[in-house]
Structures are given as C-alpha cells and as structure tokens.
Amino acid sequence: MLDAVVDNFGLSEEDKALEMSVVCSGDMTDDIVDPKDPSRKTVSFTCANAVLPQHIAIAVGPLEHVDLSDLRESDDDEMMGQAAIRATDHFSKTYISYPFTSYKIVFVDDLVPEIAHAASLTLCSNSLLYPEDVLDPLLPVTRKLVHALAFQWMGINVIPKTSQDWWVIYALSYFMSDDFMEQLCGRNEHRFRMKQMADRVVELDVNRPSLQVLGDYLGVDPSEIEFMELKAPLVMFILNQKIKRMAKMGVTKIIYKVLLQAKTGRLQNGAISTEDFIQIVDKYLESKPIPDFWRQWVYGAGCPHFYVTQRFNKKKSVIEFAVKQTQGDRNELESRAEDLDPKTFLKDLNEQKSGMSKKKRTRVFTGAMTVTVHEADGTPYDHIIPIHDALTRFDAPYNTKYTRLKRNRRQKERAAAAQGIDLNGDGELPDEIPLYCLGDVLDTEKEIQEWNFDEWTKEEEEQMANEQYEWIRVDADFEWICKISFSQPLWMMVAQLQQDPDVVAQAEALRNLSDQQPSKLISTYLTRTVMDRRYFHGIRTMATEALAKCAIPRIDDVDLDWVGLYHLEKTFQELFCLPGSHMFNDNSHNEFSDCHYVAALLAALAQQLAYKDSSTISFDFDEDEQDEIDFQRDALNEIERHRRLDEWIPSYQNIVTVTALQCQCLLMENGIIPRKMLDFLQYAKPGAAESVRLKAMECLIDLGMMKHPAILRYLIFTLAYDPSPYIREQLYYLIGRGLARIAIGDKKEEPSNQIFGGLIIEQDTSTDSRAAMIERTQTLEGAIKALRTELGSNKVFEEQMRNALTSPMPSLKEWVRLLDICGLVFEPKNSLGVMLKLPLSWKVQHQGKGKMRFYRSPPYRQKPLSKIKQEQAPLLQQKAAEKRRRPSLADEPNKRQHLAHSAAPKANGIPSLKISLKAGSGSAHSKPLQGTYTKPLTGTYPKPFKSTYSKLCNIGSWRQDGEA
Known part of the structure; x- marks a missing residue:
C-alpha cells in the first residue's frame, strides 16, 4: 500500500497522521513494511474459495475496527466458534455453515450503491449508520444489513447461471433475511410488511417484463433492481405459504438443499438456473408439481384483480360466491394514455433504448383461493375455491344451525375481556366465548359524549342480528399477489377489524373502510383503533391516515362538521400532551432524537400553506383574511427558525435543513413566496452536506431554473468535475428530471368549463395545439422532439457538455451517460464537416x-x-x-x-x-x-x-x- 501520494486526495495533516488499514476479500497472510520507506507496506490476502472476479473488493483507509463477536453472549462462544453476530448464528444453524472463514463490513464515504457485495466482505455507505438516539431507520437498515450477510450464502457462494436467473438469487437471499427478521421483530411486523409489499407490486407491475426476463435489464435503471428486490421475495413468500400445507419446512428446506448441492458440487461452480431451482422444488414436493405457479409468477407478468360477490341462499343453506378475474379483459390489457412523469422519464427512455420486451399479462391466473366465512356462532370455516377461468362460481355450505347464538355476543365478549382472557394469543379459546378483544375502548356513555362518537342505529343492529355470518375474508392464507374488491356491509368490516387476530386481515379491513364514503361512524371506529394500544403499530398508523379522510366539513348532503379533525386533535392530546398543561415542550430533555418528528411537522405546515381549495373561493373580505396573513407570516418564520437552528446544531443527516428547503420549494411553486435562486445556491455549493447539496439542486431543477444559463452551467460542471461519485450519480438523475420537465413542458390544466358559483367560464383551444401538447406530454418521441427544439441551439448547454466530455473525473459508465444526454438533446449526425480555404486566382x-x-x-x-x-x-x-x-x-x-x-x-x-x-x-x-x-x-x-x-x-x- 502506497501512503506517500495521499496529497492527491486533499487530506489534511491530521488525516495523513492516521494509520492506514487494508481490508480485502479473503484472509490476510502478510503485512510487511518496506524497510527503506516506512510509509510503504505490502499487504497480501488469499481467498480459499473460488469466487467470481467481480466479488473481489478492497478497502484502504484510516478504518476503525470493531469486533462484533464481543456483542455476543459468552454462552454461545463454544457452540458457534468464530461466528460473529446473531444473524450469522441463525443462518449457520438453519442452513449450512458460513462458506468463508471470516466476514467484514466496511462503512465508507461516497459509495454509489448503499451496499456492495463481495466475498467475505460487504462495503456499505456511511449513510446507513445512525446514532443510538435515532429510532426511525432502525428496521430498514437492519433488514439491509441482514440481507448483505445472507447474500454471502445466496449470491456469492451460489451464483446465477445466466442473467435471467437473478430472480432466484434475490428471492432466496431475501427470504433468508426476512425469515430472520420475523424472529427478530415478530410475526406481525413480517406479515404487515409483506402485505405492504404486495400492494406495491400490484401497483407497479404494469407493462413490465416477467420476473425471469427482468434479469436481462437490471443495469438499465436502478428502479429495475428495486422492483426485482420487491417482487422476487414476495413470490418466494407466497410459494412458502403454498407448500407449507404439503411440507412442514417450506422454502427453508429448499434453500438448505440448494446450498447443499452447491457445496457437494452437484451445482457446477455453484451456478443455479431457473430450471435447476424448479427441479429441486418439484423433487421436494414429491410428485406434486406446481407448473401453473411458475408460469404465472416467474415466466408471466402482471397481477390479477378479483371482483368477488356473495349471496346467501337460505333455501339451499349455502353461500353462493362469484369470482370474476379482470386480468384478461381487453379494457384491462389496453394501457390508458397517461402523461409522462419527469421522475421516470430517464427510466422509460433507457427501457425503450435497450429494447426491453414488455410481456403481456397472463390472461387468466389459476390456482386455489381460500375463503374464510366467520359464521353466526363465531366459528371460522375455510372453503377452497378452485379458480380456472375468468369467472368462477362456487357454493360454500353453511354450517351453523342456530343463528340466535350471537344475540348476546357482545355481552359475552365484554365478559371475556373483563376476565383477562388473552384473546389475541395463539392458544385455543373456550368454545362458548367468541374471539373479541380489540377496539373495545372508549365505550362508556361519558367517553362517547366526550369524544363525540357515533353508534349503530336500531335498524342497523337489527340487520346485524339477522345476518347469517359475521364477516367473510377472501384469500385468508395470503397465497396471492393480487387486488381483491369485495363489498361487505360496514359492520362486517368493523367486525373483521376488531375480531380477526391476523394483522393482514386488519389491514384489509382498514383499506376497505378508508375506501368507503366518510361518515361519523367510520371516524368513531378508526379513532378507537388508534387509541387501542393492543393493535400493531402499523395498523394504528393506517387508521390515523384513514382518519384524515374524515376531516372534511360535509360530503354530499351529510354534515360531518370536521369530525375527523376533532378526533385527530383529541387523539393527539390524549396520547402526547400533559393534561392541564399549557407550557410548550422544547424537547431538550428527550431521550431520543425528534428530528424526524420536527421535519414531519414542518412538511405538514408547508402543505397547509400551499393548499388551495377552489370550492371555497369567495369574494367576501373580512377580518379572517388578516388572520390568514398573520398565520402565514408566523409559519414562514418558524420554518426559517428551524433551518437556521439546524445549521448550528445539525440533525441526523441534516433532515431538518433538507425538509426546510423542500418546504421553501413547495411554497415557491404555489406562488406563496417569491422565487429566489440564492436561497438554494448557498446550499448547493461544495462544503455543505451531501444530502443538503442534492436537495438544493433538486429544488432548483423543480422550480424550472435549469433554463437559466448560470444554473445550467453550474449543474453540468458539478456533474463532470465534482470529486464525489455519489454526488455525480445522484445529480445525473436530477438533471434527467430537469430535462424531462423541459421536454414535457409546464403542465397546464385541461381547458374546460369552470364554474364559480353561478359564473361559467368557457374555454376553447385549437385542435393542432392540443394535439401537439398531447404528443409532447404522452409520447417519448414528442417529448424528445420538444427537448431538441428547446435546448438544441443552446450554446451554453453545448459548451458545457463539450467540457464535461473532456473531464478526467467521470468513470466509463458516467462518460457513456454524458454521451446519452448529448444524443438526447442534439440531433445525431453521421458526417463531419471540414472547413477548407478556397484557393484564389493568381494575377x-x-x-x-x-x-x-x-x-x-x-x-x-x-x-x-x-x-x-x-x-x-x-x-x-x-x-x-x-x-x-x-x-x-x-x-x-x-x-x-x-x-x-x-x-x-x-x-x-x-x-x-x-x-x-x-x-x-x-x-x-x-x-x-x-x-x-x-x-x-x-x-x-x-x-x-x-x-x-x-x-x-x-x-x-x-x-x-x-x-x-
């Protein structure tokens, strides 16, 4: 290692005096100091296992060493030997022993990806580190670090045979990490996260290639890897849910067999293909293959949308179900023309350039779906509906003969809760006591009046008493990545929210409640959900978000009188305020940092200032206008005060300053305050924190200041000459967003007849201009054409791009990106004009x-x-x-x-x-x-x-x- 040329890196004298350390893949064998020059030394490493060349990494710097084995209890030392941390112990016990002799994690600055994987070594960005008094990044950072460790087994030791087999690696490695996270954080957190991921996949998996084909395009854009990391673990989760009924060990046993075959050499060079993995699964299931599963979720694309209806047939004593799948309908397959999004403009452009094949959605998803009917006596009955066509009809037998058993249900449930019976546990309950334990708070007469709650009417209670079942849940086993539309009466949704112990069922009930028309009764049960501390914290957060939809004055002809806002304020006072105290809390004695909380308050304040409700436009002027002016002035002063305070006492990753800049940008976009470039330029210069610099440049681009020659010159210069590769990487995508805004143009409202009271304003526009705007905002070709018209003759942009291409800082990948920007803005030509002086005649x-x-x-x-x-x-x-x-x-x-x-x-x-x-x-x-x-x-x-x-x-x- 050469330590004599550190001047090239701009190190201070104090940094030069630090002892340099070398960390590399494998094990260190020699560390020899040069006898002639003490500033030089040679460090040798050897890796006993055969690994790919790209899995060899090296880190050199003044590193501080922390031995993770010191964090383990001494009782486990004898059993686990040199294993370091709890996750390593879990993987070694559950699967096979660690494939290398040691494991190192190195945190460095300016790392472009958050995590870089190598053999027995993981390079992590310093942005993942957080102090002990900050709680918000706890779960996501822990999951990333656990996955980095799992990747040593499944990703370094076992590798994909081809690029189309990457989904196997991501699916199995994330299943290993999520399995450990379930033991670390609990079953509720694991299932709730899976439910959120499933909803996100349904939203994103539109016009995308299949999971297998996606492996060929992981280098097109970072969002492709993010989608792979989102869908592949979820596919493995539903596979585990499906095969657990056939085999007790589930996917855990399959991962063990994969690692064992790699260790024994049955997988040549440890490379696994999709066909190899399917063969291992089929062999484990013992003549129970699941070809439809692979066809739909691995080789196919898209997610199904089920519309479920039910009707009780009293004569036959059955419940008639009709399940309609809209995945294959023509209306669903034809994508609607939508405006281009500046945030995804570069991704769409790169996908089109790479020739990404967008596979057609699977027309009909087939398989078994579990429907659970909670009948009148409170007993759940599971029914398996085989889905083979776009429309499936199924009759579920009704089992309860005495529907009058539930007349005194509420009294029995309250008695059970009073007896202290744990109705939320895994143990069995007495047959005479139905499951009921959540949401039974604030139900006394005094509390109902104090909280302004609403209760069921007599007519609704009679309908509830005459119902043959409590509620019905579709896909109770969570074996589908789908969207289910199932209409039930309001009391059935409330019963599912309060009586079903599964956190996924509670989340589905809350989603259905939030989709209903806001009412005082819905606000009542959402408030009780928030106030019941026995609910999972994610469910309480969802209830709070749904409660905000009830914070409206009226809907249709129903006067709500801002009941949701009253319940939110009352809940906040009850949970976080001291009774009878009017003194503010300066948060100086908090045990944990409240920087994320303060940032959330500032963002909410800015959104309130920028909100404009066209339905409340009035021409009446009174003293309320002065109150709004005073409120706006005080709010702006508060945002500015926290921004200046964060300069003296920096918060975690300067999140307060970043949020304050975002608030200023939002207010400028809505015309609340004048636009000033200097408010952001002072934070965009070198010397500020990376997060602050990037946010300042993002605000400049979002405000349309990229057209300004000085701003354009500075952004491109920073892109080409900034010493931080992380800044250059993030700025590339920001400039891409700025170019997209220029290409798409300012989004104007659709010309229509606007009604202000009794005044109707009619607008009209020419067909040609409308067609040109549609082409520009909805097609890539039209947007590129408009961009070349706007910037193709811009001399400042042309000059700066020429200088950027001659910069020594960008890597080969970044240099190609600069050429892509040039090809995007300028018309490519396959000729070079040469200027020669014409000869003169001699006289x-x-x-x-x-x-x-x-x-x-x-x-x-x-x-x-x-x-x-x-x-x-x-x-x-x-x-x-x-x-x-x-x-x-x-x-x-x-x-x-x-x-x-x-x-x-x-x-x-x-x-x-x-x-x-x-x-x-x-x-x-x-x-x-x-x-x-x-x-x-x-x-x-x-x-x-x-x-x-x-x-x-x-x-x-x-x-x-x-x-x-």
Missing part, C-alpha cells in the same frame, strides 16, 4: 521597367480546372505515392516527361517562362504590350525576377511550351 501586373507584380485576387476557385476522369484515378494514386517518398535527381526527368507527355522538352532540358500580357495590365504610364514573351531562363536576370520565378515554380503555376 500578374506589369509595372514597367521590367518589373512584374504577382498577386492573388478574387473570385475564389470553387471548381477544379479540369474534371478528373475515371481512367486518370490510378495515375493520380501513383503520383500521390511518389510524392510521399522523396524523389531522387535521377527520377526527376522521368517525372517531368510523364507529366508533360504531350510536349517535347527543350534540348537543354531548361523550361521557359511564358507570360501573356494584355492591354491595361500595366501601370498607367506604361505602354500596353500585346503578344507573348517567351525566353528560357538562362543567362543573367535580376534577383527579384528570379525570386518571383521560384515562387511560381513552387505553386505550380508555370508550364512548359506546348502544355495545355
């Missing part, structure tokens, strides 16, 4: 007394004196070859004879000068001469004449007698 003038004046004069020569014939081409090539070599004196006569074959040379071989003098070519005092003067250049001539003759010979304007 001669007789000035008298034997003096001749030779000079160049217009017009320019634009055509050759004679056309080059085809038969002369070989001759000209031979002449060019002779000119390239220096001719000898012996070759000269032959050359002259060849060039002037039509004229016989003079006897003495001396050329003569032939000049044609016409009248008026001389001076004003000279007598005009006519005829031709020819004389060989022999004898004595004046010196200037000889010099002029020599020049004529050099430029080729002389000729021998008889030449044409």
Whole structure:
C-alpha cells in the first residue's frame, strides 16, 4: 500500500497522521513494511474459495475496527466458534455453515450503491449508520444489513447461471433475511410488511417484463433492481405459504438443499438456473408439481384483480360466491394514455433504448383461493375455491344451525375481556366465548359524549342480528399477489377489524373502510383503533391516515362538521400532551432524537400553506383574511427558525435543513413566496452536506431554473468535475428530471368549463395545439422532439457538455451517460464537416521597367480546372505515392516527361517562362504590350525576377511550351 501520494486526495495533516488499514476479500497472510520507506507496506490476502472476479473488493483507509463477536453472549462462544453476530448464528444453524472463514463490513464515504457485495466482505455507505438516539431507520437498515450477510450464502457462494436467473438469487437471499427478521421483530411486523409489499407490486407491475426476463435489464435503471428486490421475495413468500400445507419446512428446506448441492458440487461452480431451482422444488414436493405457479409468477407478468360477490341462499343453506378475474379483459390489457412523469422519464427512455420486451399479462391466473366465512356462532370455516377461468362460481355450505347464538355476543365478549382472557394469543379459546378483544375502548356513555362518537342505529343492529355470518375474508392464507374488491356491509368490516387476530386481515379491513364514503361512524371506529394500544403499530398508523379522510366539513348532503379533525386533535392530546398543561415542550430533555418528528411537522405546515381549495373561493373580505396573513407570516418564520437552528446544531443527516428547503420549494411553486435562486445556491455549493447539496439542486431543477444559463452551467460542471461519485450519480438523475420537465413542458390544466358559483367560464383551444401538447406530454418521441427544439441551439448547454466530455473525473459508465444526454438533446449526425480555404486566382501586373507584380485576387476557385476522369484515378494514386517518398535527381526527368507527355522538352532540358500580357495590365504610364514573351531562363536576370520565378515554380503555376 502506497501512503506517500495521499496529497492527491486533499487530506489534511491530521488525516495523513492516521494509520492506514487494508481490508480485502479473503484472509490476510502478510503485512510487511518496506524497510527503506516506512510509509510503504505490502499487504497480501488469499481467498480459499473460488469466487467470481467481480466479488473481489478492497478497502484502504484510516478504518476503525470493531469486533462484533464481543456483542455476543459468552454462552454461545463454544457452540458457534468464530461466528460473529446473531444473524450469522441463525443462518449457520438453519442452513449450512458460513462458506468463508471470516466476514467484514466496511462503512465508507461516497459509495454509489448503499451496499456492495463481495466475498467475505460487504462495503456499505456511511449513510446507513445512525446514532443510538435515532429510532426511525432502525428496521430498514437492519433488514439491509441482514440481507448483505445472507447474500454471502445466496449470491456469492451460489451464483446465477445466466442473467435471467437473478430472480432466484434475490428471492432466496431475501427470504433468508426476512425469515430472520420475523424472529427478530415478530410475526406481525413480517406479515404487515409483506402485505405492504404486495400492494406495491400490484401497483407497479404494469407493462413490465416477467420476473425471469427482468434479469436481462437490471443495469438499465436502478428502479429495475428495486422492483426485482420487491417482487422476487414476495413470490418466494407466497410459494412458502403454498407448500407449507404439503411440507412442514417450506422454502427453508429448499434453500438448505440448494446450498447443499452447491457445496457437494452437484451445482457446477455453484451456478443455479431457473430450471435447476424448479427441479429441486418439484423433487421436494414429491410428485406434486406446481407448473401453473411458475408460469404465472416467474415466466408471466402482471397481477390479477378479483371482483368477488356473495349471496346467501337460505333455501339451499349455502353461500353462493362469484369470482370474476379482470386480468384478461381487453379494457384491462389496453394501457390508458397517461402523461409522462419527469421522475421516470430517464427510466422509460433507457427501457425503450435497450429494447426491453414488455410481456403481456397472463390472461387468466389459476390456482386455489381460500375463503374464510366467520359464521353466526363465531366459528371460522375455510372453503377452497378452485379458480380456472375468468369467472368462477362456487357454493360454500353453511354450517351453523342456530343463528340466535350471537344475540348476546357482545355481552359475552365484554365478559371475556373483563376476565383477562388473552384473546389475541395463539392458544385455543373456550368454545362458548367468541374471539373479541380489540377496539373495545372508549365505550362508556361519558367517553362517547366526550369524544363525540357515533353508534349503530336500531335498524342497523337489527340487520346485524339477522345476518347469517359475521364477516367473510377472501384469500385468508395470503397465497396471492393480487387486488381483491369485495363489498361487505360496514359492520362486517368493523367486525373483521376488531375480531380477526391476523394483522393482514386488519389491514384489509382498514383499506376497505378508508375506501368507503366518510361518515361519523367510520371516524368513531378508526379513532378507537388508534387509541387501542393492543393493535400493531402499523395498523394504528393506517387508521390515523384513514382518519384524515374524515376531516372534511360535509360530503354530499351529510354534515360531518370536521369530525375527523376533532378526533385527530383529541387523539393527539390524549396520547402526547400533559393534561392541564399549557407550557410548550422544547424537547431538550428527550431521550431520543425528534428530528424526524420536527421535519414531519414542518412538511405538514408547508402543505397547509400551499393548499388551495377552489370550492371555497369567495369574494367576501373580512377580518379572517388578516388572520390568514398573520398565520402565514408566523409559519414562514418558524420554518426559517428551524433551518437556521439546524445549521448550528445539525440533525441526523441534516433532515431538518433538507425538509426546510423542500418546504421553501413547495411554497415557491404555489406562488406563496417569491422565487429566489440564492436561497438554494448557498446550499448547493461544495462544503455543505451531501444530502443538503442534492436537495438544493433538486429544488432548483423543480422550480424550472435549469433554463437559466448560470444554473445550467453550474449543474453540468458539478456533474463532470465534482470529486464525489455519489454526488455525480445522484445529480445525473436530477438533471434527467430537469430535462424531462423541459421536454414535457409546464403542465397546464385541461381547458374546460369552470364554474364559480353561478359564473361559467368557457374555454376553447385549437385542435393542432392540443394535439401537439398531447404528443409532447404522452409520447417519448414528442417529448424528445420538444427537448431538441428547446435546448438544441443552446450554446451554453453545448459548451458545457463539450467540457464535461473532456473531464478526467467521470468513470466509463458516467462518460457513456454524458454521451446519452448529448444524443438526447442534439440531433445525431453521421458526417463531419471540414472547413477548407478556397484557393484564389493568381494575377500578374506589369509595372514597367521590367518589373512584374504577382498577386492573388478574387473570385475564389470553387471548381477544379479540369474534371478528373475515371481512367486518370490510378495515375493520380501513383503520383500521390511518389510524392510521399522523396524523389531522387535521377527520377526527376522521368517525372517531368510523364507529366508533360504531350510536349517535347527543350534540348537543354531548361523550361521557359511564358507570360501573356494584355492591354491595361500595366501601370498607367506604361505602354500596353500585346503578344507573348517567351525566353528560357538562362543567362543573367535580376534577383527579384528570379525570386518571383521560384515562387511560381513552387505553386505550380508555370508550364512548359506546348502544355495545355
């Protein structure tokens, strides 16, 4: 390791004095200091296992060493040996032993990806580190680090055979990490996260390739890897849910078999393909293959959408189900024309450029779906509905004979809760006590009046008493990645929210409640969900978000009187405020940091200032307007105060400053405050924190200031010359967003008839301009055409891109990106224009007394004196070859004879000068001469004449007698 050239990195004297350490894949064998120069040393490493070249990494720097084995209890040392952390212990016990002899995690600055995987080594960005008093990044960072460890087994030790097999690696490695996270954080957190991921996949998996084909395009855009990391673990989760009924171990046993085959050599070089994995699964299931599963979720694309309806047939005593799948309908397959999104403009462009094949969605998803019916006596009955067609009908038998058993259900449930029976546990409950334990808070008469709650009417209670079942849940086993639309009465949704112990069922009930029309009754049960601490925290958060939809004055003809807002304020006071205290809390004695909380309050304050409700436009002016002005001034001062305070006492990753800049940008976009570039330029300069610099430049781009020459020049200069690769990487996508905004143009509202009270404003626009705007905002070709029109002739952009391409800082990948930007803005040409000076004609003038004046004069020569014939081409090539070599004196006569074959040379071989003098070519005092003067250049001539003759010979304007 060379330590004598650290000056090139701009290190301070204090940094130079630090001891440099080397961390590399494998195990260190030698660390030898150069005896002649103590600042140099040689460090050698060896890796016993065969790994890919891209899995070798090295880190050099003043690193601080932390031994993770010190964090483990001493009782496990003897059993686990050199294993370091709890996750390593779990993987080694559950699967096979760690494939390497050691494991290192190195946190470094300016790392472009958050995590880089290598053999026995993981490079992580410093942005993943957080202090002990910050709680918000706890779960996501823990999951990323656990997955980095799992990737050593499934990703470094076992590798994909082809790029289309990457989904196997991501699916299995994330299943390993999620399995450990379930033990670490609990089953509720695991299932709730899976439910959120499933909803996100349904939203994103539109016009995308299949999971297998997606592996070929992981390098197109970072969003492709993010989608792979989102869907692949979820596919493995539902596979585990499906095969757990057939085999107890589930996917865990399959991962063990994959790792074992890699260790024993059955997987050549540890490379696994999709076919290998399917064969291992089918062999494990023992003649119970699931080909439809692979066809739909691995080789196919898209997610199904089920519309489920039910009807109780009293005569047959069955529940009739109809399941309609809209995945294959033509209306679903035809994508609606949507406006281009500046945030995904580069991704769409790169996907089109790479030729990404967008696989058609699977027309019909088939398989078994579990429907659970909670009948009148509170007993759940599972029914399996086989889905084979777009429309499936199924009759589920009804089992309860005595529907009157639930008349006193509420009294029994309250009695069970009073007895302290744990109804949320995994143990079995007495048959006479139905499951009920959540949401039974704030139900006394005094509390109902204090909280302004609403209760069921007598008519609704009678309908509830006459129902044959409590609620119905579709896909109770969570074996589908789908969207389910199932309409139930409101009391059934509330029953599912309060009585079903599964956190996924509670999330589905909350989603259905939030989709209903807001009412005082819905706000009541959402408030009780928030106030019941026995609910999972994610469910309480979802209930709070749904409660905000009830914070409206009225809907249709129903007066809500801002009941949702009242419940939110009352909940906040009850949970976080001291009763009877009017003193503010300065948060100086908090045990944990509240920077994320303060940032959320600032963002909410800015959104409130920027909110404009067109339905409340009024022409009445009173003292309320002054109150709004005072509120706006106080809010702006509060945002500015926290921004300045964060400069003196920085928060975690300067999140308060980042949020304050975002608030200023939002207010400027909505015209609340004037636009000022200097408010962001002071934070965009080098020296500020990376997160603050990027947010400042993002705000400049979002405000449309990229068209300003100075801003454009600074952004491109930073993109090319900033020393931080992380800044350059993130700025590339920000500039792409700015170019997309210029290409798409300012989004204008659709011209329509606007109604303000009784005033109707009619607007009209030409068909051509509307068609041009649609082409620009909805098609990539139209957007690129508009971008070239806007920036194609911009000299500042052209000059800065030329300078950027000559910068030594960008890597090869970044240099290609710069060329892509040039190809996006400028029309590509396959020709290079060369500028040559046109030759001038030579003229001669007789000035008298034997003096001749030779000079160049217009017009320019634009055509050759004679056309080059085809038969002369070989001759000209031979002449060019002779000119390239220096001719000898012996070759000269032959050359002259060849060039002037039509004229016989003079006897003495001396050329003569032939000049044609016409009248008026001389001076004003000279007598005009006519005829031709020819004389060989022999004898004595004046010196200037000889010099002029020599020049004529050099430029080729002389000729021998008889030449044409």
